[in-house]
Amino acid sequence: xxxxxxxxxxxxxxxxxxxxxxxxxxxxxxxxxxxxxxxxxxxxxxxxxxxxxxxxxxxxxxxxxxxxxxxxxxxxxxxxxxxxxxxxxxxxxxxxxxxxxxxxxxxxxxxxxxxxxxxxxxxxxxxxxxxxxxxxxxxxxxxxxxxxxxxxxxxxxxxxxxxxxxxxxxxxxxxxxxxxxxxxxxxxxxxxxxxxxxxxxxxxxxxxxxxxxxxxxxxxxxxxxxxxxxxxxxxxxxxxxxxxxxxxxxxxxxxxxxxxxxxxxxxxxxxxxxxxxxxxxxxxxxxxxxxxxxxxxxxxxxxxxxxxxxxxxxxxxxxxxxxxxxxxxxxxxxxxxxxxxxxxxxxxxxxxxxxxxxxxxxxxxxxxxxxxxxxxxxxxxxxxxxxxxxxxxxxxxxxxxxxxxxxxxxxxxxxxxxxxxxxxxxxxxxxxxxxxxxxxxxxxxxxxxxxxxxxxxxxxxxxxxxxxxxxxxxxxxxxxxxxxxxxxxxxxxxxxxxxxxxxxxxxxxxxxxxxxxxxxxxxxxxxxxxxxxxxxxxxxxxxxxxxxx
Amino acid sequence: xxxxxxxxxxxxxxxxxxxxxxxxxxxxxxxxxxxxxxxxxxxxxxxxxxxxxxxxxxxxxxxxxxxxxxxxxxxxxxxxxxxxxxxxxxxxxxxxxxxxxxxxxxxxxxxxxxxxxxxxxxxxxxxxxxxxxxxxxxxxxxxxxxxxxxxxxxxxxxxxxxxxxxxxx
Numbered sequence: 183x184x185x186x187x188x189x190x191x192x193x194x195x196x197x198x199x200x201x202x203x204x205x206x207x208x209x210x211x212x213x214x215x216x217x218x219x220x221x222x223x224x225x226x227x228x229x230x231x232x233x234x235x236x237x238x239x240x241x242x243x244x245x246x247x248x249x250x251x252x253x254x255x256x257x258x259x260x261x262x263x264x265x266x267x268x269x270x271x272x273x274x275x276x277x278x279x280x281x282x283x284x285x286x287x288x289x290x291x292x293x294x295x296x297x298x299x300x301x302x303x304x305x306x307x308x309x310x311x312x313x314x315x316x317x318x319x320x321x322x323x324x325x326x327x328x329x330x331x332x333x334x335x336x337x338x339x340x341x342x343x344x345x346x347x348x349x350x351x352x353x354x355x356x357x358x359x360x361x362x363x364x365x366x367x368x369x370x371x372x373x374x375x376x377x378x379x380x381x382x383x384x385x386x387x388x389x390x391x392x393x394x395x396x397x398x399x400x401x402x403x404x405x406x407x408x409x410x411x412x413x414x415x416x417x418x419x420x421x422x423x424x425x426x427x428x429x430x431x432x433x434x435x436x437x438x439x440x441x442x443x444x445x446x447x448x449x450x451x452x453x454x455x456x457x458x459x460x461x462x463x464x465x466x467x468x469x470x471x472x473x474x475x476x477x478x479x480x481x482x483x484x485x486x487x488x489x490x491x492x493x494x495x496x497x498x499x500x501x502x503x504x505x506x507x508x509x510x511x512x513x514x515x516x517x518x519x520x521x522x523x524x525x526x527x528x529x530x531x532x533x534x535x536x537x538x539x540x541x542x543x544x545x546x547x548x549x550x551x552x553x554x555x556x557x558x559x560x561x562x563x564x565x566x567x568x569x570x571x572x573x574x575x576x577x578x579x580x581x582x583x584x585x586x587x588x589x590x591x592x593x594x595x596x597x598x599x600x601x602x603x604x605x606x607x608x609x610x611x612x613x614x615x616x617x618x619x620x621x622x623x624x625x626x627x628x629x630x631x632x633x634x635x636x637x638x639x640x641x642x643x644x645x646x647x648x649x650x651x652x653x654x655x656x657x658x659x660x661x662x663x664x665x666x667x668x669x670x671x672x673x674x675x676x677x678x679x680x681x682x683x684x685x686x687x688x689x690x691x692x693x694x695x696x697x698x699x700x701x702x703x704x705x706x707x708x709x710x711x712x713x714x715x716x717x718x719x720x721x722x723x724x725x726x727x728x729x730x731x
Numbered sequence: 732x733x734x735x736x737x738x739x740x741x742x743x744x745x746x747x748x749x750x751x752x753x754x755x756x757x758x759x760x761x762x763x764x765x766x767x768x769x770x771x772x773x774x775x776x777x778x779x780x781x782x783x784x785x786x787x788x789x790x791x792x793x794x795x796x797x798x799x800x801x802x803x804x805x806x807x808x809x810x811x812x813x814x815x816x817x818x819x820x821x822x823x824x825x826x827x828x829x830x831x832x833x834x835x836x837x838x839x840x841x842x843x844x845x846x847x848x849x850x851x852x853x854x855x856x857x858x859x860x861x862x863x864x865x866x867x868x869x870x871x872x873x874x875x876x877x878x879x880x881x882x883x884x885x886x887x888x889x890x891x892x893x894x895x896x897x898x899x900x
Contacts, residue, residue: 225753232760236803243804250804255763257756404738411745418749541806553806 201403207392209405212286214413215279216385220378221414222272225421226310229265230367237317239363240356242546244319245436249538249550252433263430267421269311273450275417276304277500284496287489288391294485296384299377301481306374308450313366315448319359319547321527324437325445327362328354329455333470354439435530436547444523446514453506456513559719566707567720572604573727580608581704587727588636588680593629611701614660614671624651635663636680636728665696672701680728685721773797773812776877776884783881785819790840790847790858792829793817795887812887815874816840816847818858826874826885827860833867835892847871868895 188194205213236251236258238244251258280300283289289297316327335345348365350357400406425431447455454474461469477499484492514520537553551557560576568577573584583604586592600615601607620628624647631648634640652658660670665677675696678684687694689712693702707717779793793815800810814829814837827847829837836851846863847856854865861870875886889900 221749228753228757232757235761246804254767254804256759256766258760258763260756261760404735404742407742408738408745411742411749415745415749418752422752538804541801542804544805544807546805 201401201407203386203402204389204399205402205406206389206399207394208398208400209409210390210392211409211413212282212393213390213406214410215275215282216382217410218413218417219272219275219279220382222268222275222417222421223374223378225418226265226268226272227371229261229268230371232261233265234367239317239359240546241319241354241359241437242356242544244317244359245433245547246538246542246550248318248320248433249535249542252430253535253539259430260425263425263428264421265314266431267424269314270424270448270450271417271421272307273311276307280304281493281496281500283391284484284492285489286391286393287492289492290485290489293384293388293391296381296388297485298482299381299384301478303374303377303381305478306370306377310366310370310374311448311450313362313370316362317359317366318433319437320434320531321437321441321443322432322434322445324354324439325443326447326451329445329447330451333458333466336467337471354437433531433535434527435534436550438548442523443527444520446510449507452510453503456506456510459513555719559716559723562712562716562720563723566712570704573723579604582606584724585727586730587724588633589728589730590626590629590633591730592727593632594625597625597629609703611703612672612698614673618655618657620651620655627651628655632676632679633728635676635678636684636725638729668695668699672698674698680725682718682721682725685724686717689717689720770800770802772800773810774886774888776875776886777812778882779815779885780817780883781881782819782822782824782878782883785817785824785883787819787821788858790816790818790827792840793826793885795885797887813889815885815887816871817883817885822878824876824878824883825859826876826883827856828872828874828888828890830872830889830892831867832869832872832890832892832894832897833865838871868893869897872897 184194233251236247236255238247248262252262253259283297283300312327312330316323331345331349334348335341337344346352348361350361446452454470457469457473458466461467480495481499484495487495533554534550537550540553543549543552552561563573564576567573567584570581571577571584572579575585577584582596583592596605597618599605599617601613601617606612606615618625618628627644627648628651629648630641630644631652634645634648652663660673661676662669663676665675667675669675677696688697688704689707691706691708692698692704693700693706698704705711712720777795777797779795780791785791795812795815797810797812798808800807800812816827816829816838818825818827827838831838831849831851831854833849833852833854836849838847838849838854838856841848841855844855845858847858847860848854849865849867852866854867855863856867856871857863860873872888872890874888877884877886891898891900
């Protein structure tokens with residue numbers, strides 16, 4: 183079969199010719215960077231293709247689909263992690279390759295065109311990185327890319343037009359993702375492939391450049407091939423190690439345009455980020471576009487530089503980038519506000535991923551937080567209760583305060599002034615109760631007895647004393663406490679007052695005979711308005727106030 | 732073995748190791764949908780009609796809507812699962828999927844002939860779902876029905892088409 187194929191394609195002779203390509207000066211470890219880069223690009227292509235099987239580029243599905251592949255899909259975290267660490271690896275290898283080419287003098291005549299092609303390839307690698315980390319539509323990608331596209335908009339003459347074309351309009355949305363996705367998965371890979379082919383073709387035309395003139399050369403196979411493949415294995419091993427150590431690439435909380443997120447770019451853009459701090463206001467475009475353009479121009483002109491001068495230039499650029507990164511790191515380490523924001527963002531990311539396991543609502547993105555029972559019950563409170571009750575500072579004061587409702591402190595204050603505005607003062611009919619007369623220990627005992635109706639840890643002796651005071655003060659003229667009888671003038675039956683069942687019953691129908699009967703002013707929240715789960719959650723939220731932490 | 736062949740074998744071994752290290756997780760990742768359900772929920776009996784609203788012996792087409800359904804990462808609510816024909820027979824109700832067992836077209840009711848007809852390939856079925864004629868390999872797919880407090884509940888399910896055996900998808 184192979185012979186048949188060989189007769190028709192000549193693949194084996196092509197391989198033999200490739201293997202016999204002479205390596206001037208003999209096989210060297212310094213020649214492995216190009217091969218390692220090629221393999222990393224291949225890994226990116228393969229992992230990118232795999233991820234594309236599960237990724238959906240829209241503002242409602244991007245984060246949810248990435249969270250799904252990260253959490254649910256077998257080894258999704260590993261594949262995504264490899265794609266992310268592969269991006270970093272490409273940047274590292276590009277820098278090493280650039281440095282090697284300069285030190286070895288491979289940028290000079292007759293290899294100038296290949297040097298320029300290499301610069302284009304480097305720019306493409308950064309373009310890949312920039313378009314890639316928006317795609318998960320998480321906080322980091324969203325905010326960091328906002329900065330990048332804003333800076334792009336400052337390009338003279340065509341800036342605004344270019345920004346709107348690339349981000350698919352004036353604002354970030356579905357078209358931003360489809361545009362970035364098309365760039366990242368079609369245009370950039372296609373362009374990079376073409377440039378890599380020409381780059382390799384020219385490399386083979388001119389051959390590798392030995393550090394020193396040496397007479398001996400070796401064929402590529404097997405000595406250089408072994409070095410290349412060993413370097414590739416090391417690269418892959420580092421990528422696996424990095425992913426296994428961190429359990430994949432981080433995924434932050436869904437993009438939230440309303441949040442105050444302190445954005446930081448990926449590490450390879452941090453030098454540029456730091457540079458902008460030194461170009462405030464109108465000077466910003468000099469830092470954002472001028473400095474990178476200047477660096478690009480110097481690198482373009484490098485074939486006119488001597489090896490020593492060229493190496494000094496490249497080392498200055500790389501050293502400058504490293505220095506700026508260190509400064510950025512130092513600034514963040516000293517910035518307490520940033521560290522607090524970072525901790526908050528990490529907690530949000532963790533919670534969002536946990537909630538995504540329940541499925542993300544069709545609204546996508548931040549709607550995942552609707553799965554949070556705490557958030558859901560707060561929303562129920564805001565839509566159903568906050569028009570009349572105040573809880574934790576939210577709501578209007580028309581009916582009794584629910585912050586700390588029926589805690590000992592609440593009951594004590596309430597018994598002293600039941601008609602205060604924060605209790606029943608603003609209701610229409612529920613004004614019959616007078617402030618109680620007992621004070622001090624007697625008031626505490628009465629409070630303990632009422633509190634005990636809702637269960638929980640109580641002082642039994644105090645409860646017993648409270649019951650005698652309850653009878654002595656004729657509280658039972660209006661209130662019952664047997665769980666059966668209707669009170670007078672809407673005075674609720676106090677049996678079980680404060681238990682979840684009692685609160686749920688009150689929410690469902692405050693006009694029931696054991697609650698406020700015909701004095702009730704609270705709407706009835708039947709099954710058509712609140713589900714059993716929502717009522718139970720509201721009851722838990724209100725009851726939680728009885729025992730403040 | 733010559734040194735050259737040994738080095739060549741070493742290159743092959745390292746390259747194979749790289750390939751395997753990448754291919755194994757890639758295959759595990761890609762084959763996830765073959766091993767796990769990615770769309771689920773809504774298989775439980777769903778309230779579709781009141782018994783009183785169904786005329787005796789005359790099929791009524793009903794849309795079955797699930798209160799909740801997971802489709803990969805999205806949790807949808809009020810999702811249309813599909814249609815079914817309800818045929819009341821006194822105090823009993825039969826539910827037949829509208830999906831033709833032949834090629835999956837939507838089976839319709841032909842009132843003049845008193846039979847179910849698939850518009851694609853003319854398979855015909857009786858009101859009980861039995862195949863009368865045409866290429867369908869089996870009768871119409873009956874769905875589980877529950878009667879509860881005068882309400883009709885149907886457990887909607889999709890079955891493999893073009894198969895003699897009635898097997899859930």
